[in-house]
Amino acid sequence: MIKLNLDFRSPLPLFEQLKGQIRLLALSGVLQPGDQLPSIRQLAVQLTVNPNTVAKVYRELEQEGLLETRQGRGCFLAASGKPAEALDGERREAVRAELRAILAKGKALGFSTADLVRLMKEVDHE
Amino acid sequence: MPRGAVMGLLGPNGAGKTTLMHLLNGLMPPEAGRLRVLGCEPWRERVPLQRRMASVPETPQVYPWMKVRTFCDFYRRVVPGWDLSFVLDKLAEYGIPVERRFGRLSRGQQGLVSLMAALGRRGEVLLLDDPTLGLDVLARRQLYRAIVEELAEREVTVLFATHLPAEVEGVLTHAAFLRDGRIELQGTVEELKRQATAGGSVPTLEDLAVRHLGGDHVA
Numbered sequence: 001m002i003k004l005n006l007d008f009r010s011p012l013p014l015f016e017q018l019k020g021q022i023r024l025l026a027l028s029g030v031l032q033p034g035d036q037l038p039s040i041r042q043l044a045v046q047l048t049v050n051p052n053t054v055a056k057v058y059r060e061l062e063q064e065g066l067l068e069t070r071q072g073r074g075c076f077l078a079a080s081g082k083p084a085e086a087l088d089g090e091r092r093e094a095v096r097a098e099l100r101a102i103l104a105k106g107k108a109l110g111f112s113t114a115d116l117v118r119l120m121k122e123v124d125h126e
Numbered sequence: 127m128p129r130g131a132v133m134g135l136l137g138p139n140g141a142g143k144t145t146l147m148h149l150l151n152g153l154m155p156p157e158a159g160r161l162r163v164l165g166c167e168p169w170r171e172r173v174p175l176q177r178r179m180a181s182v183p184e185t186p187q188v189y190p191w192m193k194v195r196t197f198c199d200f201y202r203r204v205v206p207g208w209d210l211s212f213v214l215d216k217l218a219e220y221g222i223p224v225e226r227r228f229g230r231l232s233r234g235q236q237g238l239v240s241l242m243a244a245l246g247r248r249g250e251v252l253l254l255d256d257p258t259l260g261l262d263v264l265a266r267r268q269l270y271r272a273i274v275e276e277l278a279e280r281e282v283t284v285l286f287a288t289h290l291p292a293e294v295e296g297v298l299t300h301a302a303f304l305r306d307g308r309i310e311l312q313g314t315v316e317e318l319k320r321q322a323t324a325g326g327s328v329p330t331l332e333d334l335a336v337r338h339l340g341g342d343h344v345a
Binding site for chain 2 (some may be wrong): 006008009010011014040041044047048050051052062105
């Protein structure tokens with residue numbers, strides 16, 4: 001069972017959150033090429049989300065080449081044919097997406113970017 | 127509601143959720159205004175419409191002395207097109223003992239039987255009148271699971287009255303907020319949340335319910 005968390009207060013819609021987290025699991029190596037993902041139905045039940053949302057996430061990740069559906073067998077993490085630089089770019093984009101959400105939240109609470117950088121260092125040292 | 131939508135119907139007790147469900151089921155005529163389900167008028171075209179829709183009432187309408195299996199056989203005889211084998215498969219999957227009397231089942235199991243009986247109609251429209259009311263968290267989970275599985279299997283348009291929007295927010299595509307017999311606000315979940323977002327702070331559906339319906343909403 002893969003671990004995914006949904007945040008109903010996030011400015012990102014659910015399907016963007018799911019997509020980002022699955023991408024992150026792939027980029028960080030938690031999911032390896034050839035690993036099977038839960039079926040749309042299983043993941044929808046696990047998270048109590050609309051199966052159409054999961055279907056949309058899988059469809060888009062498949063279009064991006066991250067996932068592949070094998071007829072009748074399910075959905076798998078695709079063997080990545082991408083060069084290292086492209087993967088590096090994706091890793092950066094994944095972190096950027098998370099940072100954008102944190103920045104938005106932090107600014108809403110009145111912190112400047114500099115404050116947030118300081119906080120991040122503090123947290124890192126905990 | 128567009129076809130395939132799953133709309134949460136949120137409102138305090140007495141707002142009119144069950145009345146709306148009764149109207150949609152054709153159990154009473156509207157005093158004013160117009161009502162359409164699948165293009166039909168529920169009160170005038172109840173019989174043909176009932177073959178295309180299903181409804182889960184707030185409390186299960188099953189005789190407590192009746193065995194689940196007897197209830198199923200009875201249902202198959204009186205409800206045209208009711209899918210007995212689908213229902214028996216589902217009841218087995220959820221571990222419901224069909225030889226037991228309905229009154230001897232747990233509340234959660236009774237809720238599942240009531241839901242499965244409705245799903246057995248294989249309707250295009252499903253009305254859920256707060257089916258998790260009074261159920262513990264595990265029983266609610268089972269019910270959500272059955273609903274999500276149904277959505278995964280076929281296209282069905284759902285009106286889902288609930289006191290627990292936080293638990294089903296991920297399933298809902300739309301929400302309507304009902305107060306004193308009027309829809310105060312409705313739209314897609316994404317839209318409603320975006321409109322209410324202020325300074326980067328995004329409200330949940332439950333926040334919106336509290337804001338629009340008053341503090342007595344959350345049970």
